[in-house]
Each structure stands twice: as C-alpha cells, then as structure tokens.
Amino acid sequence: MISMTALGEEKLQKYTDLRREFHAHAETGWTEFWTTARIAGILDSLGYEVLVGRNVLDLDSVMGRPSDREISGFIERALAQGADPGWIKKMDGYTGAVALLRTGKPGPVLAFRFDIDAVDVAEAQDEKHRPFREGFASMNDNAMHSCGHDAHAVIGLALAELLMDKKDSLAGMIKLIFQPAEEGVRGGKAVAAKGFLDDVDFFLGAHVGMGVPTGSVSPACGDFLCTTKFDLTYKGKAAHAGGAPNEGRNALLAAASATLALAGIPPHKDGATRINVGVLQAGSGRNVVPSRAVMKVETRGLTMDLNSYVYDRAMEIVSGAASMYGVEMSMAKMGEAVDALSDQELAGMVGEKALTIGGIDRIAPSVSLGGSEDVSWMMRAVQKRGGKAVYFVLGTDIAAGHHNEYFDIDEKVLDYGPALFAELAFSLAARK
Numbered sequence: 001m002i003s004m005t006a007l008g009e010e011k012l013q014k015y016t017d018l019r020r021e022f023h024a025h026a027e028t029g030w031t032e033f034w035t036t037a038r039i040a041g042i043l044d045s046l047g048y049e050v051l052v053g054r055n056v057l058d059l060d061s062v063m064g065r066p067s068d069r070e071i072s073g074f075i076e077r078a079l080a081q082g083a084d085p086g087w088i089k090k091m092d093g094y095t096g097a098v099a100l101l102r103t104g105k106p107g108p109v110l111a112f113r114f115d116i117d118a119v120d121v122a123e124a125q126d127e128k129h130r131p132f133r134e135g136f137a138s139m140n141d142n143a144m145h146s147c148g149h150d151a152h153a154v155i156g157l158a159l160a161e162l163l164m165d166k167k168d169s170l171a172g173m174i175k176l177i178f179q180p181a182e183e184g185v186r187g188g189k190a191v192a193a194k195g196f197l198d199d200v201d202f203f204l205g206a207h208v209g210m211g212v213p214t215g216s217v218s219p220a221c222g223d224f225l226c227t228t229k230f231d232l233t234y235k236g237k238a239a240h241a242g243g244a245p246n247e248g249r250n251a252l253l254a255a256a257s258a259t260l261a262l263a264g265i266p267p268h269k270d271g272a273t274r275i276n277v278g279v280l281q282a283g284s285g286r287n288v289v290p291s292r293a294v295m296k297v298e299t300r301g302l303t304m305d306l307n308s309y310v311y312d313r314a315m316e317i318v319s320g321a322a323s324m325y326g327v328e329m330s331m332a333k334m335g336e337a338v339d340a341l342s343d344q345e346l347a348g349m350v351g352e353k354a355l356t357i358g359g360i361d362r363i364a365p366s367v368s369l370g371g372s373e374d375v376s377w378m379m380r381a382v383q384k385r386g387g388k389a390v391y392f393v394l395g396t397d398i399a400a401g402h403h404n405e406y407f408d409i410d411e412k413v414l415d416y417g418p419a420l421f422a423e424l425a426f427s428l429a430a431r432k
Contacts, residue, residue: 015158015414020136022150025081026118026143029181030065032095033078035116035153037087039178040097042157046164048099048176053091056098056177058193064186064229064334068093077140096180096187098196099160100173107172107429108201111382112421113375114156115182119146124405131408146407148208151396151414153178155206158418163425170429175200177378185227185337188374192381202346202428203382203389204421205375209398210367214410216395217420218364219351220342225272225300226307227372229335232258232318236327238284238291248289249326252282255293258321262297265313273310274300296334300372303339340376343383346390353423359416367393394420 025034036052043050065071071093079085096116123129123137123144131137138144145151160176175196181187197203212218234255239248259277267273275297282293299314301307315331322329354360379389396413400406 012415015154016411018157019150019154019411019414020131022153023131023145024136024139026123026138026140026145026150027074027078028120028143029117029183029186030095031071031074032116032180033075033088033091034081034083036091036095036097036178036180037078037083039116039153039157040087041084043097043099043160043176046160048101048160048164051098051100052087053094053096056096056194056196057094057190059094059190061190061193062094062186063189063336064181064184081139096191097178099176099178101163101167101170102173103167103170105171107170109173109175109199110425110428111175111177111197111200111203111378112156112159112425113177113179113203113205113378114152115149115179115375116153117149117181117183117187118143119183119403121146121403121405129406129408130399144405144407146404147183147402148396148409149182151208151409151417154414155394155417155421158414159421159425162418162422166426169426172429174425182374184229185335185372185374188377189336192377197378197381198385200382201387203378203387204346204424205378205391206394206417206421207391208394208396208409208413208417209402210393212364212367212393212395214395214397214412215360216362216364217350217354217360218367218393218395219354219390220347221367221369221391221393222341223302223368223370224337224340224376225274225302225369225372226304226339227298227300227335227337228307228311228333229298231332231334232295232297233330234293234322234327235330236291236325237289239289241287241289245289249291250289251293251325251327252290254321254325254327255280255282255295257324258318259295261317261321262314265310265317268301268306268309271302271306273302273306274298275310275314335374337372337374338376338380340379340389340391342390342392343388346388347392349424349427350390350392350420353427354420357416357419357423359412360420364393364395
C-alpha cells in the first residue's frame, strides 16, 4: 500500500501548507502565472522534464483569454508576489505546465490531469471562514479557490514526488498535466489539441468534493454536459432619444429581444438541454439611443448533438434580432466542452484500489456532474485513439457549496488523494 502517511507527517504537513499557499495566491483562468511558476519550480526540483506556457498549448484553441494588456498586469502581480522570473519568462504570456517522467523501460504511457485555476469569487472575510481566520484567504481581488483546484494542484505535486521516489518501480512514461483555465471550460481543448495525449494509453483525472464526504471515493463521474460559451456584441448607432430617435439603431433592443427569444428555445425530446444569458450590458445614458450591447451566453446539452441543437437555434435567433433592428452583430467563442464517459474497466480499478488506501473506507455511488468539465476534451482524445480514461471524485467534506465564498475543504484528502493516484499509476504501469 502506498500512502502519503508513509512519507511521514512532516511531508503531509508540507503539502497542507502548500495547499494553503496556493489558496492565498488564487488566480483565475489564463492568469495563473504565480501558480504555474510555483508548480514548475517544484516539478523541476523533483527531476521532471517541465514544459510551460506556450509549449503546452495549441494557441489556436485557446478561448476566453484576457487581452495582452490585462495579461501584462497579471504577470506584474505575480512577480510582485514572488513568482520566479525565469519561469515567467519561459511561459511567454501563457499559463499551465506539463511534467514528463521517462522511465527508460518499455511500458504504457500514463497521463494525469490537475486543473489549477481559481473562480471569479470574492472570498469571505469573516471569522467563521477558516481560510480568513487562519490567514490563508485569497490576497487577490475577486479570485478564490472556491472549487478545490488548489487541492488538485497539490495532489498532483504530491503524486509527482511519490512517483519520482519510486521511479525504479515504474515502466513506460508518465505525463502530469497542470491545466489552466478550466473554469469557463477555456483551457482543456488547447491542451488536448497540443498533442500530449496522442500516445496515452491510460488517462486519469479527479475532482475533490462534489457532495462526496471525506473518506469516500466515487469511482466515476458521469453526465458531462456539452457546452458552448460565447459573447455577442451588437453595434448600432447612437442618436438623441428625444430629438432624433429615428436616426438611431438600438443595440439594446436587439439584445433584449434576443434574450427573450433565447429563453423560448424548446427543450429537446432526446435529453437535457440548457441555455442561459448570464450578462446583458448596454447603453450610455438615459437620453441616448443605445449604440452598443454585449451579451454573455452559454448553451448546454447532454450530448454534442443536443448542444448543437440549442446552439444552432441560438445563432438563428441572435442573427435575426440584429436584422430586425438594423444593427451589426459579432460573436466570440469563450469556452467549449464535449461529453465524456469513463471506461468501466478503469472505474472498477479506481474502486478496487481505493479501499486499499489508508483514509478511504467507503465507495460512493457514481456522481452526476450536472454541468460541464473540459477534462472531457482530454478523455475523448485518449479514447479516440484506443486508450482508456476515467474521471472520479475524491471525497472531502466541504464548508459550503462549490463556487461559494465560504468554500473550504477537509485537508485529509491531501493524504489519500495522491496515494490513490500513485497506487493506480503503479498498477497501470505494469500493463500494456
């Protein structure tokens, strides 16, 4: 049995402290410069071959990244907070890291994915919230690890140490993927499209929490909803609302009409579909015909066909609204994810091995995600070429729901999480 506790309480405390360090330096998607530099430095010190930034992404597949000017500000912030300038330079404006371990012995190629970004949430600042009370709440405005990705990053780093310590017992090749911009499903496709998964035999990913309690593992997570996230901009013509309204072209009315019509897309008989307009911004003054409006929209579907049904109808509606009000419309895709299914063989192995790990004493039922996760791009990339993939849940009690300002985890998962991943790695490395 492999367990973090076998490395001693001192090592477990090290990773608990590291999780709190990541929590305090929360960075949202495509801005994880401090986080990536810290991860890369640790992996490098362990002896891994480490790639970062542009070298781990297909730039044509990057979605929803802030402007270069905004990115420069986030880089400056990371450096001011102590990020290693050498790693920042190697990133060349992009985040994320991949670590490679070549054992030199024939065997399968294993890939493990850990997402590293925070959520656009302002963390609670009161004594009932443990991170605030104990001094590791986020130091960055409107950025909080309120989904557990700080724990994911640390579990990946602890796994890296476990594997390197027992490298002589491994065969094949190990790839550890520390993915940026999962929130908003913006980064997974860019990693998958880079080609790192083209030769992978077994792919594993996991999420902490998700309603599964401490000491439990759910061997598979299903019901990934496909999704497309996009921003729409309507451009009309400003005019005096009292003196010459006929000379204007009202972008606000186009956006408002589109919003109402989008809500009327019928659900599909073949499965779950969703559409939501989360943001509508328009206008500059009460006596001005609004010349510009922005909408932030997402579609979802249980399958790719169902998501396409909603998306295609949405495009007809938003284009029709533009024509109706005589305004121009542009669209930018901001995120995208596909559906995915875990291979039953790997899910069964997760359940079997989980009960051999200290700290895990229960197998929980399969979790229905009920949302979207861009790990699906990686799972599909592996399965398309004949490999196997699984996405499971590492149980941990949480102080509040995911994406809530009071979110926190039971840090015991930092012990058995890496241990389970390591046990699976050693078992799979013996296969071909």
